[in-house]
Amino acid sequence: AFDVLVVGGGPAGAAAAIYAARKGIRTGVAAERFGGQVLDTMGIENFISVPETEGPKLAAALEQHVKAYDVDVMNLQRAEKLIPAGADGLIEVQLASGASLKAKTVVVSTGARWRQMNVPGENEYRNKGVAYCPHCDGPLFKGKRVAVIGGGNSGVEAAIDLAGIVSQVTLIEFDAQLRADAVLQRKLYSLPNVKVITSAQTTEVTGDGQKVNGLIYKNRATGELSTVELEGIFVQIGLLPNSEWLKGTLALSPRGEIEVDARGQTSLPGVFAAGDVTTVPYKQIVIAIGEGSKAALSAFDHLIRSSAP
Ligand code: FAD
Numbered sequence: 001a002f003d004v005l006v007v008g009g010g011p012a013g014a015a016a017a018i019y020a021a022r023k024g025i026r027t028g029v030a031a032e033r034f035g036g037q038v039l040d041t042m043g044i045e046n047f048i049s050v051p052e053t054e055g056p057k058l059a060a061a062l063e064q065h066v067k068a069y070d071v072d073v074m075n076l077q078r079a080e081k082l083i084p085a086g087a088d089g090l091i092e093v094q095l096a097s098g099a100s101l102k103a104k105t106v107v108v109s110t111g112a113r114w115r116q117m118n119v120p121g122e123n124e125y126r127n128k129g130v131a132y133c134p135h136c137d138g139p140l141f142k143g144k145r146v147a148v149i150g151g152g153n154s155g156v157e158a159a160i161d162l163a164g165i166v167s168q169v170t171l172i173e174f175d176a177q178l179r180a181d182a183v184l185q186r187k188l189y190s191l192p193n194v195k196v197i198t199s200a201q202t203t204e205v206t207g208d209g210q211k212v213n214g215l216i217y218k219n220r221a222t223g224e225l226s227t228v229e230l231e232g233i234f235v236q237i238g239l240l241p242n243s244e245w246l247k248g249t250l251a252l253s254p255r256g257e258i259e260v261d262a263r264g265q266t267s268l269p270g271v272f273a274a275g276d277v278t279t280v281p282y283k284q285i286v287i288a289i290g291e292g293s294k295a296a297l298s299a300f301d302h303l304i305r306s307s308a309p
Contacts, residue, residue: 001090002028002072004299005103007079008242010036011285012109012275014062015292016299020107021069023300028072030079030093030101035059036111037276038285042127046136048286058285074101082106082249084268089306091270104306105270105299108246108258109292112276112283115238117149121205121212122235129212130205130233134158135284137234141166146232147215148172149202155236156180156188162234169194170228172217174201205233241277253279264295270306272299 004020006013009031020027033039041055050058066073077099083092090102114132116122122130131137138161146166148159151173157180159171171178171188176199178185188194197217203225204216214229241256251259251267258266258273260280266273272295274280275288 002026002101002103003303004028004105004107004296005030005091005093005101006107006109006296007031007082007093008036008109008111008275008277009034009063009073009075010109010111010275010288011038011062012111012277012288012292012295013107014066015289016107016109016274016296017066017071017073018069019293019296020299021066021071023296025300025303026072027070028074028101028103029066030074030077030095032076032078032110034063034073034075037113038062040126041136043140044136044285045139046284046286079110080245082108082246082271084249085270091268105272105302107264107292107295107299108243108250108266108271108273108277109275109288109295110242110245110277111288112239112241114235115240117202117205117235117237119202119204121207125205125207125212125233128210129207129231130235132235133283134161134234134236135282137232138162138165141232143167144231145229146170146234147228147230148234148236150236150238151175151178151180151196151198152236152238153180153184154239156184158234158236159194160184160187160191163191163194166232167193168230170230171196172200172202172215172228173198174220175199239276239283243277260295263298263301264291265298270299270302272296272302 003025081094274291274295
C-alpha cells in the first residue's frame with residue numbers, strides 16, 4: 001500500500017507527489033493525463049520567477065521533477081471510486097482499468113474543466129482568440145476588443161477586470177438579465193467601455209483561419225442574428241470540478257467542489273484535496289502548486305499521528 005496516493009497529475013498533484021516523496025514515504029500518482037490543464041495552455045506568463053513559458057514545456061518540467069524522486073507514476077489511469085478505510089485502515093481507489101490501489105492517505109487533485117459553448121469555431125480558435133481565464137490571458141488583449149460570454153459572477157468579474165486592459169468589452173448573457181451580484185452589476189454598468197447584451201445566444205465564433213475576428217449571436221426574442229467584431233472571446237459559463245466520481249463519498253459544495261479546510265483536509269479522515277477541484281478560490285497554477293504541497297504535508301502529519309506503523 002502507498003503511504004500517500006495522489007489522484008490527478010496536474011500542478012497540484014505534481015507538487016503533492018514531490019512533497020510526499022521528499023519525506024521518504026511510499027508515494028504514488030494515478031492520473032488520467034499527466035500535466036492536466038497545463039497541457040492545453042499556450043503562453044504562461046504568471047508562473048512566478050518564470051516570466052514566460054508554454055504549457056507543454058511546464059508540464060514536461062513538472063513530470064521531470066516528479067520523476068527525479070522515487071514516485072510510482074501511473075499515467076492514463078482514471079479513478080472511478082474512492083472507498084473509505086475499512087478495518088485494515090487503508091483507503092481504496094478503484095480505477096477504470098479494473099485495478100484498485102490502496103493507501104494510508106489520499107490526496108485528490110483531479111482539477112477542473114471549463115464549460116464550453118459548443119459552437120462552431122470555439123475549438124478551432126481555442127488559444128487563438130478564444131480564452132477561458134482572464135487572469136491568465138487578459139493582458140494578451142491589451143487595447144483590443146473582446147467579448148465575455150456569461151453574466152454570472154465570474155463573467156461580470158471578468159468583464160470588469162478586462163475593461164481596465166482592453167479597449168472594448170461586450171458582455172453577452174443568454175438570460176434576459178445578468179445573474180451576478182448587484183454590487184458587481186453596478187460596477188459593470190458604471191464602466192464606459194462595456195456593453196451588455198442580454199437574451200443573446202452565441203451561435204458561432206468566426207475567424208480568418210488564423211485568429212478570431214468576431215462572433216455571431218442570436219437575439220432569443222426575435223431570432224435575429226448579429227455579428228460583433230472583436231479579437232478575443234472569454235468564455236465564462238462555468239468551471240466544472242472533476243469530482244463526479246466522489247459524489248456521496250466526500251462533502252462537495254453546491255458547485256461540486258471538494259470542501260477542504262485550511263490544511264486541505266476533506267470530510268473524510270486521511271483524504272486530502274488540492275487545486276482546482278477544491279473550494280479554494282482563484283484557480284491558478286501557482287495556487288494549485290501551493291495547495292498540493294500543503295495537502296501532502298497534511299497527509300504526512302496525519303501519518304505520523306495515526307497509530308498505523
Ligand atoms: P488540472 O491541471 O486540471 O489537473 C488535473 C489532473 O487530474 C490531470 O492530470 C487530470 O488528467 C487528472 N484527472 C482528472 N480526473 C481524474 C480521475 N477521475 N482520475 C485520475 N485522474 C484524473 N493558470 C495559470 O496560473 N496561468 C495561466 O496562464 C493559465 N492559463 C490557462 C489556460 C487554459 C486554456 C486553461 C484551461 C487553464 C489555464 N490556467 C492557467 C489554469 C491552470 O491550468 C489550473 O489552475 C491548474 O492546471 C490547476 O491544477 P490542478 O492540478 O488543480 O488541476
